[in-house]
Amino acid sequence: MIERQQVRRYRFHTQQLDREHGTVADTAVLDLGVQDTGPDGALWALELRGVDTAGLGAAAEHHADLVWLWTLRGAPHCYRRSDAAAVAAAVAPWSEADASKRIFDASKPLKDAGIPVLDALDAVAGQMRAIVKEPMVKGEMSTRLHEAMPEPYQRYCRSCDAVHLYEMPFRLSAVRAGLELVPDTSPPVLQPMPGFAVAGEYPDRLDPVRAYLRLLGPATHKQVAEYVDAPVREVKARWPEDAVEVEVEGETRWMLEADVDALQGAEAAGTRLLGPYDLFLQARDRSTLVSDPAKAKALWPVLGRPGAVIVDGDIAGLWRPRKSGKRFTVAVDPWRDLEGPERKAVEVEAEKLAAFRGMALSGVDWAG
Template sequence: MQDSPPGSALLSLHARVDGISAGMVARAIEDRSMLLTWSMRGSPYLVPVAEASVYTTGVLPPAETALRHFVQGVERAVDRLGLTLTETADIVAAATREVLPGRQLAINELGAEVAELITPRLTAPQREVWIEEGAYAEGQPIGEAVVHFCVRVLALRRIVCFAARAENKAPFVLTEEWLGHPVEEADPAVARAELLRRYLRCYGPSTRGDFAAWLGVRAGDVDPWWGRLGEELVEVDVGRTSWILAADLDSLRTSTMPFGVRLLPPRDPYTQLRDRETIVDKVHHRDNWRTTGDPGTVLVDGEIIGTWRARKNGRRMRVEMKAFEALSRRHQDALAAEAESIALLRDASSVSVEVTTY
């Protein structure tokens, strides 16, 4: 479950699991059964610790060109340093292992300390670039920005992960310290194959291009994932040539529409589907997916029929829903009940619901 904005993973779980609570999720992180780490597209995800290698090792692009696309924005800086991104990540990893033991550091603190430690280890021309103010943030040296980018790679290498959130921050820790044991090596090829299986089970029928967009690489770079499954895949026609796991084909053919209502958060797994016209008419794509500030989506009987946002003032919460067309009284009542259950998750004592149409 992607957890950006923070709290989205909780709402995604609520849409799928009866009786979920914020305390249950917090305890799952504290007792190390769930792990919060950067994963697909360099975004924070809540994943099972027992299967973390699928969503870390399985995500890490093996080729330099694919890695550069995955960590977009760092290319010019590492080129000026005369290094590959892989070499730069190795340098940052070594320094992080010196800085982070026994500590929990927010990204800005970690970036500053690691960058400072690396500075004297660089050649004179590299140091000039490293300490120069960059274009990423005012007053931020290029070196600190490079560390920020490379921490995404370190998370996929399972060197660092997030500790539990505190004071609205999720600090970084060494993964082996957080889990209390050394991180076992995982076979990257096996992890990549399993990641693609999980993707196709969730989003199939799908294409190489859609998988690449979901993962965070280019379509031409997916062979290390796609090429592993071979005869496990079967080609289907759903208005375009797509692929699905052969083992899931019968389930797809006999599937039925679900019943009920759900308020899905921004970046819920369901709305991460790249073939968006499958689930939402194209005329409403801009309403559902925005460059920044995505709303949540309203799901009624298996169809996305609108968007929603929640605003909390003290312990009062207001939910504003905008539907693509008028809703029946039955659906409005069911959505009001769903909003009340979300208010409880967010520790609100009361909730008001306003429903309008686009």
């Protein structure tokens, strides 16, 4: 029987949140992809894991080691550039049913028109590849695709008051077309990856099911399916043969056999200010992280997520950045009484965040 606290400690350690120094090459979360949402996205997540990110987001010539792609759930994720071709293969839909689920309501008009979804994704990717020969803003590419693709691929967008491609086929086709996202661009800019071709196979470490079990296990089939955005039966069909059952407070879950000892003996030490979309917070078993429904609602609101203060593997409060002119503060809402050394550790992390943002910290505002 494994307690939830032990699961949290295991994830804290296996996601390398307890290390001070690391490299792109040895950072485990890059196998599953580091979601890049908000100003404290992928690079801050790497910084928290000991990677010196100075310069990595400043200009295109500094991106030799990292690449940004639209992948799982259509979200932008950061990966090792050397893995790009294999990642494209690893995150591709496994079947027609899987592809239909991943593109949501865009699948119905395609099916009504007799167009297989996998063929549709390839068709969109082919057009993207033909259109984007140099960096291009998403809106321009969308206009060009609207002119090139037939009606079943398109919808009326109320917010834009225009007809354009459904969003998920657009996003999921980009990596098939060999297009990367230029980081820190809004609206998004895409550019071709020279000499890119989707790999014919990929290493086990990039398999989304195995990577989830390794980094966010123990987990159920449903939890993995929700993360990948795939049908549960498709995940079950690709369940690793070396996954073994463990009991987490009465619930049967699975993890890779090689990681069981690490789970049982896991310890966590350290304080971090997790970004709102850090992988630690992306687990689909939120009650394992936060058992109080009111606190869970505060950590994962529909809009405007805060970051999480994590101390020794346990979430100890919320934080939000506050910027006013040249002043940069971090507002912290503790969920329990933090001792003097714990508060000092939070302040040290706030200093790191300010430095990461290229600013001086004006202070930490403690709620209560």
